[in-house]
Amino acid sequence: MSVKIIVKNAVKKYGDNTVIPNLSVDIKEGEFFTLLGPSGCGKTTLLRMIAGFNSIEGGDIYFNEKRINDLDPAKRNIGMVFQNYAIFPHLTVRDNVAFGLKQKKMDKKTIAEQTDKFMKLMHIDEYADRMPERLSGGQQQRVALARALVIQPDVLLMDEPLSNLDAKLRVEMRTVIKEIQHNVGITTVYVTHDQEEAMAVSDRIAVMNLGEIQQIGSPKTLYQRPANLFVSSFIGRTNIMEGRLKVEGGKTILCLENGYETELTNVREECRMDQNVKVSVRPEEFVINTEGKGIEATIDDSVFLGLNTHYFVTTKGGVKAEIVQESLIDSILPQGMKIHMTVKSEKINVLTEDGSANILTGVLNDKPE
């Protein structure tokens, strides 16, 4: 049975140090929900509050209608996967997986069946009688996952489960995790600092910074319409430029460097006024213009990555920026070359001058008020 998780005004303090001042989030039944943020943002702290390993200094956490603040971690029926896997080194793979079932005093036959089923599911049945020290990192991770899932928990919690794996295995394992989660259909809370990993596995992501949720949304929403400057620069790569908005004859015009102007049609009604703004332009949202139109810049360096070529440029105004172009069959633009670039005005994001909010339409934020 899966549950929905509701966190209401949660507070976490260590002594006088407040790590999470006031946090609310609703996690839907059966969804894959990721807490994403830089280290120290409070994401692991929040996960451990849900798990019951951290005390809660204020607010409430519910599994469905049941308040679990003071419920013993052992009674919350959660499956947890740890960063260091936390496999019991003194038990075989089979005994590790069976640990939780034995704890529930199930009969031997059920334990054996369930253990086998989940070892098969995670493709670790061939190592069943090995000791964990003889397993690779990826295999240990599979054991940890099987052990967490076999007890049929209401919630699966994962704390940076892939960060100890090498890059290739990480990509492989995130596919495995996503598939398993979909098959089992269990509410999952996943913590990571890797935005690419978050985008790959999640139904929805909560971007956190300094103990507060910045935005909650699908990977697509977060990438295309970030709610503020932090989200826009934490999710994916972006270039931040200064700009000015002016309203002329019913049209909203964005003025950038070098007298380059472009019309915006998606600025929110209440924000259509003359003001200074921050503009977030992702590398792929620049277009190199051969007719001398747009922002003037000099190419500092280029990196050829097969599908795309990245150019690192400095604009005439001294702003460093990155541009991504689909690689062409002819030559790469040389260092020191002067170019002009325009922006894809329907894709870029325009933020208030202090970066606290996006002023375009279509910004979705599921963060509870």
Next chain:
Amino acid sequence: MSPTKKRFDIWTVISLAILGLYGLFLLYPLFRLLLESIFKNGAFTLEYFTKFFSNPYYGTTLVHSFALSISATIFALIIGVPLAYFYNMYEIKGRALLQIIIVLCCMSAPFIGAYAWVQLRGNNGVITRLIESLIGHKPPSIYGFRGIVTVLSLQLFPLVHMLVSGALKNVDNSLLEASENMGVSGVKRFFKVVIPLCMPTILAAALLVFMRAFADYGTPLLIGQGYQTFPVIIYNEYFGETGTDHNFAAAVAVIAIVITAIIFLIQKWASNRFEFHMNALHPIEMKKATGLKNVLIQLYTWGVVLLAFMPQVYVMYCSFRATSGKIFVKGFAMTSYQKIARDVPLAVRNTFVIGIIALAMVVLLAVLIAYLVVRRRSKLNDTIDTASMIPYIIPGSVVGIALVIAFNRKPLVLTGTAFIMIVALCIRRIPYTIRSSVAILQQIPITVEEAAISLGCSKLEAFFKATLPMMANGVLSGAILSWVTIITELATGVILYNRNTITLTLSIYTMVSRGSDGPAAAYATILNVLTVISMLIFMKFSKNKDISF
């Protein structure tokens, strides 16, 4: 729930229970000891302290004790640190045997060493006569200051070796390789890299050796010949044959505690300046030395170890010599064993019953305390941590006297029981086991326990099913040393034992003090054999073959 209040759970109960035990069996006796030293017939008095400080005789014993403890510490370090270095850096022939001999060396009661050295190098000793026949005149006497320092250094350097070996196991091989890359190798590397890396442990070893030397009274008694030391007064004033003064003994014991506490604080201050933690990913790989270097290394390691072991070999040899009355005569016989045959079963039984119960209690309590200290930091548990460390700085005889003072009267009369001997052993041994358990526990990620809890374990179950099994191997290698120290404990036992609770070590002591050398040697041999057997059993069951402190 208020943010400052921790949840009341099973561990809180355990904390309170342990604190209660310490209160009853350590703090209360020490409190009684203090009362005894400042009250005479119910009236407050400082006359016992005045007596100590006004009579220069007592001051001299203090100077003597310091002089020989410091000397013994320095020599033990000079011999022990290089031994540990060679033992861990190079391939030594017969390592396993060497290891067992080293443990045997530091585990026999000091007075056995003193006793054997008197036999070997005394006025009429075997070696003395041998040297005399070679060079024509008597070599310098073994008695007095020189003898005590010799015996204590040889007795205690194996301890230094064991502690420093433990530190060297945590030195990452890459550190040594890096220093070699930068042109520091050989002797230079030993002084510039290895010694500084082991400094915290060397300081800890120095403290331990100093405390042992300072508290030892068997050695000065046997080999001092008038070189009076501080602990001897305590013992004489409490148990001497004439003119005992229990209040004065208590006062001297209080002074002893103050002195050792000061030494402890100085050591702590010194070691804080060197504090760092190491954890070797790649332990040091032992190399095979070649040529002359190899010969010298083998000679040194085996040489010092055999020198330290010689007294015990001699004692074992003596046990098979024929005796007439109390004197050894020519030839071999089993008379010494026949004489004690009737008493051995009781002594062996006591040694094992008291030892096993004490060991079980020590391990259980130490592991629980270590857990509380590492995983459940709170004021309450810090208090337990401090209380459990107090015995570390209290001489064994003082622990014994304090227990006698506290429990030879109503409401709780325990003197003369095996129970009080077990209590004394626990108090004495727990600090060491806590330290090693804490070190082990700090290496175990807390997530393992959380994993167990998330799989439905209660807190106590998680500890016993996940954390404890992971600690087991480390605790086991600490336990064997505890076991050996427990069965060879003398300092408290000699104060607390009686006819029914006598152990092997105490039997040796009573035989030596009666001048029955043959039976003493026989008891010592039996004890050594049992020690070796228990170590062999341990090595068979333990995964890593090393005995850690």
